[in-house]
Amino acid sequence: MDGRDVGLGRRPAGADRPDGLIGDDAAGRGEALRQAAGELAGHHRLRLAGQALRLALADADDRRQAGGQRRLGLGQHHGVALAMVGAALGMAEDDVAGADILQHRRGDVAGMGALGRGMAILRPDGEVRPGLAGDEVQIGKGRADQQLGGRRPRRPGLHRRGQGSGLGEGAMHLPIAGDQRAHSGGHGVLHCIRDPYRAGPGLATGRLLGYGSRPTRARNPMLTALRRLAGTWFAKVLFVLLILSFAIWGIGDMARNLFAPDTSLARVAGQPVTFEEGQAAMRREMQRLSRQMGGQFENDPRIRRALAEQAVDQIVLDRVLRVETERLKLAVPDAAVRDYVFAIPGFHGADGQFSQALFQSFLRNNDLSEARFLDLLRADLARQQIAMAVRSGAAAPTLLTDRLLRWLDEQRDVTLVSLPIAAAPEPPAPTEAQLQRFHENNPDQFSSPEYREATVAVLTAALLSQEVTVSDEDVAAAYEARRGQFETPERRRLTQVLVPDAAKAQEIAAAWTGGAPFDAIAAQAKAAGGEALELGEVDRAGLPVPELAEAAFAAPESGVTAPVQSPFGWHVFRVEAIEAGQSRPLAEVREQLRRDLAQEKAADIAFERANKVEDALAGGATLPEVAKQFGLGLATVETDANGLGPDGKPVALPVIEASRAPLLKAIFQAERGAAPRLQETEAGFVAIEVRKIVPPALRPFDAVEAAVRAAWTLDARRHAEEERAAALLQATKEGKSLAEAAAAAGLGSREIGAVRRDPQQEAAVPRELLAPLFELKLHEATMVQTRDGFAVAQVQAIAPGDPAADQEGLERLKGQLNQALAQDIDVALLGALRARSDVRVNPRMLDSLAQP
Structure with a gap:
């Protein structure tokens, strides 16, 4: 157309x-x-x-x-x-x-x-x-x-x-x-x-x-419009969005689980180590340390961090070995677990047999259930099977042990000349030019240190404890809850006879009460099919059965109890000595408890307030503003890394003396111009704003002339002694003995025999001389700088060790080598198993576990 x-x-x-x-x-x-x-x-x-x-x-x-x-x-x-x-x-x-x-x-x-x-x-x-x-x-x-x-x-x-x-x-x-x-x-x-x-x-x-x-x-205009709209790109996009919305809604839970943060402490072969497992393991470690150290145990952040890492590592190790035992299809029979438990000496009672009471006491003290303990024991036995199978061939060769013993037991006779700096002759007085040149050539000795001007805000329990009020009722309740800390229980030194027959026990009790000696009582008990033994000093908790404790602690000193029956037989006790218990009354420990409670409450407040401080700083508030609002310690200082100001005097920091070093370290790790952020350190919660950094600079000569003169004199004396030592060494290279060279120089010498490699031996020679001395050949000499001067030594004789003459040392060395080889094999095995199990530790959750 x-x-x-x-x-x-x-x-x-x-x-x-x-x-x-x-x-x-x-x-x-x-x-x-x-x-x-x-x-x-x-x-x-x-x-x-x-x-x-x-x-x-x-x-x-x-x-x-x-x-x-x-x-x-x-x-x-x-x-x-x-x-x-x-x-x-x-x-x-x-x-x-x-x-x-x-x-x-x-x-x-x-x-x-x-x-x-x-x-x-x-x-x-x-x-x-x-x-x-x-x-x-x-x-x-x-x-x-x-x-x-x-x-x-x-x-x-x-x-x-x-x-x-x-x-x-x-x-x-x-x-x-x-x-x-x-x-x-x-x-x-x-x-x-x-x-x-x-x-x-x-x-x-x-x-x-x-x-x-x-x-x-007539056509339907609405229907026609809808049909036309259905073919547009807008309708297609809307339809796709509708499908996606239903899809996301349908898989919302799965998507949340997929992108949710991992709350496990670690993962071993894809399986999580829960936070609760870590808390339980860490609590057991803290209880163990508390029992061992008593009142000296301090729950500070460094110890908590170390305990958290140790607890997680132990759980991971257990999981890794469990994965390997499952892979190898190893099994530990119930009979083997039972026999192992019965063989543990710590669970043996006074009769030398397994004590259920001691076993349950152990479980309570370690916050373990019986099932959990048996699971741990079963895993440990399985691990021993793997370890023993791997390390069974770990034995040091005889040739290795012989040569190593010869090397370790080698002895040397030496001639020694010591040249202390203090004994050096006085050098001639230096000129002004010499001092100026020395000042310029040694800027590190005469320069001012780096100074930092910083504003520091700290949030510590010590500061917040001033805001905490502890009532007398709180102190009394804490005293009752912690009475064991302020009481020393009564202890008794006991001797016991245990026989299976009640009549025999009655005869022994009568004889003992009549003054029969212990040897006669022991023989009588043995004839009755029992035994007599000394229990030593025990408290009430140290006796496995309450009836036994009641009878033993009711008798007077030197008294003998009537026979008491237990599941183990018939017991007769004699009280050899009594150490009375001590109890500190509430009035004596009231203020100590009040301070402790205030510190504990302040620590809880500190963590709550730290979150608010972080929010305020993130919102743009300055350190003086947050310090005023939340009661933080605040100071603006100009200090060096040692806490000294430009005038050489210590600067005032808003922390206790024990926290100065950690706070100074944090100040010199902060970046200039960075926005202050609250961070937890050994000094508490700290926020730092570095305002100015003054780099090291060489001080004027006039200001340090006295220090320059003293340093020049000391260096001149050191240089003179070094020249004398070098002259002695050169004389030995020319064929003279060290003793002859020292005599010619007007110096004294010493002859020292049987010098060994062991640095723990008595300091016959300077420690700095031991390593180079055993690298020398016969009649060779060497010189070293010591803490107070110089030393020159010459080897006069070498006597290697004799394994045949030291069989005890040879066996001891062989055992040490075998143990070292076995440990190396264990480390290699565990490393390989960890790599195979794809161990992944969650640092964020580990930090949370280390928090109090």
């Missing part, structure tokens, strides 16, 4: 002849300006024709689809229930079996509408298309002057307008461009249309000419 023809139409494309068929003599419009096929390509460049192409409208020679290769097309939509049911009228070169939806957007743009009418939408009868059987009509220069394809009808009887019956029961979508049918050969066949609204048979041309017609059914 011609681009100028586009403006002629305002309605959908349809038949443009008075008879409703495609042709050139359209009613009321005039014919198309140009329709030659060869002219179509040129008109694509015209504005209106190009617009039609962009809108995906019909066009000749557009075989498969209108517009650009179905970018906006929805494919073949014979079933899409829009305003049409079938396909529109086909045009030449329109190969698609069904028209695209977008081919019908504005049919009037193409200007091919019938006069005053829209297109007629009729349903086709199956695959039959209307045509004139054997009567094809040339349409002149219709469209591309090609054949309007259509399949021949399945039955004859189709006629021109006004001839014959209708086309059957189906309606037909009049063909348009982009809807080309199969060719039938020759020119295009005239297509007839049946009026869908006309009762009875008839051709559609009657409707087009005004007879037998009915009004066109």
Whole structure:
């Protein structure tokens, strides 16, 4: 079609002849300006024709689809229930079996509408298309002057307008461009249309000419709008977002678990070590240390950190070995666990047998259940199986032990000359130029240290304890809860007889009360099938059965108890001595308890307040502001790393004396200009703002002239002694003995024999001389600088060790080597097992475990 023809139409494309068929003599419009096929390509460049192409409208020679290769097309939509049911009228070169939806957007743009009418939408009868059987009509220069394809009808009887019956029961979508049918050969066949609204048979041309017609059914505008909206990109994106929202909602729990922070202390082979396990292990370690150290145990951050690492490492080790035992399918029978428990000496009672009471006491003291202890013991036995299997061949070769003993027991006789700096002659007085040069050549000795001006805010329990009030009721309650700390229980030194028969026990008690000696009582007990033994000093808790404790602690000193029965037999005790218990009353320890409680409460407040301080600093508050608001200690100081100011005097820091060194270390680790952040140190919670850094600088000579003169004199004396030592060493290289060279220089010498490698031996020679001395050959000499001067030594004799003469030392060395080899094997084994188990420790949770 011609681009100028586009403006002629305002309605959908349809038949443009008075008879409703495609042709050139359209009613009321005039014919198309140009329709030659060869002219179509040129008109694509015209504005209106190009617009039609962009809108995906019909066009000749557009075989498969209108517009650009179905970018906006929805494919073949014979079933899409829009305003049409079938396909529109086909045009030449329109190969698609069904028209695209977008081919019908504005049919009037193409200007091919019938006069005053829209297109007629009729349903086709199956695959039959209307045509004139054997009567094809040339349409002149219709469209591309090609054949309007259509399949021949399945039955004859189709006629021109006004001839014959209708086309059957189906309606037909009049063909348009982009809807080309199969060719039938020759020119295009005239297509007839049946009026869908006309009762009875008839051709559609009657409707087009005004007879037998009915009004066109109205479309539903809302439904049409929704259908159009469903094909837009906006609707597709909305649909995708809807799917994603349901997907995320459905897997929300899984996503939260996937991205949630790991709260385990460690993972061994993917299995977590829980925080509760670490707390229990650390609590047991702290209880053990507390029992061992008593009142000397201090729960400071360094100890807590070390205990936390030790507890986690022990759990990880247990897990690693458990994984290996499972891999090797090792099993520890219950009988082996039971025998091992019964063999532990700490669980033996006075009769030498396993004591259930002692066993339960051990479990309580170590915060263990019986099942947990047996599990740990079973794991330890399994680990011993693995370790013993691996280290069974760890034995040091005899050749190694012999040579090593010879090397260790080697002895040397030496001649020694000592040259202390204090004994050096006085050097001549230095000149001013010499002092100036010495001052310049040794800036490290005469420079001021680095100074830092910093504002420091500290939050400690000692500061906060001043805000804490501890009532007398709190002190009394703490005293009752901690009474064991202030009481020393009564202790008694006991002797016991244990026999299986009550009558024999009664006889022994009578004899003992009558003054029989212990040897006679022991013989009597042995004859009765029992034994007599000394228990030593015990308190009430040291006796396994309450009835035994009651009887033993009720008797007077030197008294003998009546026989007392227990699960082990019949007991008779004699009290040899009594150490009375001591109890410190509340009045004596009241202030100490008050301070301790205040410190404990202040520590809890410190952690709560630290979070608020961090929030305030993050919000931009300055250190003086947060110190005033939250009661922190504050100071602005200019100090060196030793806590001295430019005047050489100690600066005042807002911490106790024991915390000065950690605070100074934190000051010199902070960065200048960095925003202050609250951090936990050994000095407490500390926030530091470094304002200025003064680098080291050489002090003026006039200010340090006295120090320069003293240092020059000391250096001159050291240099003189070094020259004398070097002269002695040179003399030995020239063939003289060290004693002869020393005598020639007016110096004394000493002869020292049997010098060994052991640095723990009595200091016959300077410690700095031992290592180089045993590297020398016979009659060689060496010189070293010592703490107070110089020393020169010459080897006079070498005596290697003799394994045959020291069999005891050889066996001892062999045992040490075997143990060292076994430990090396254990370390290598555990390292390999840890690597295989993919051990991962969580530093964040480890820090939390170390917190009080």
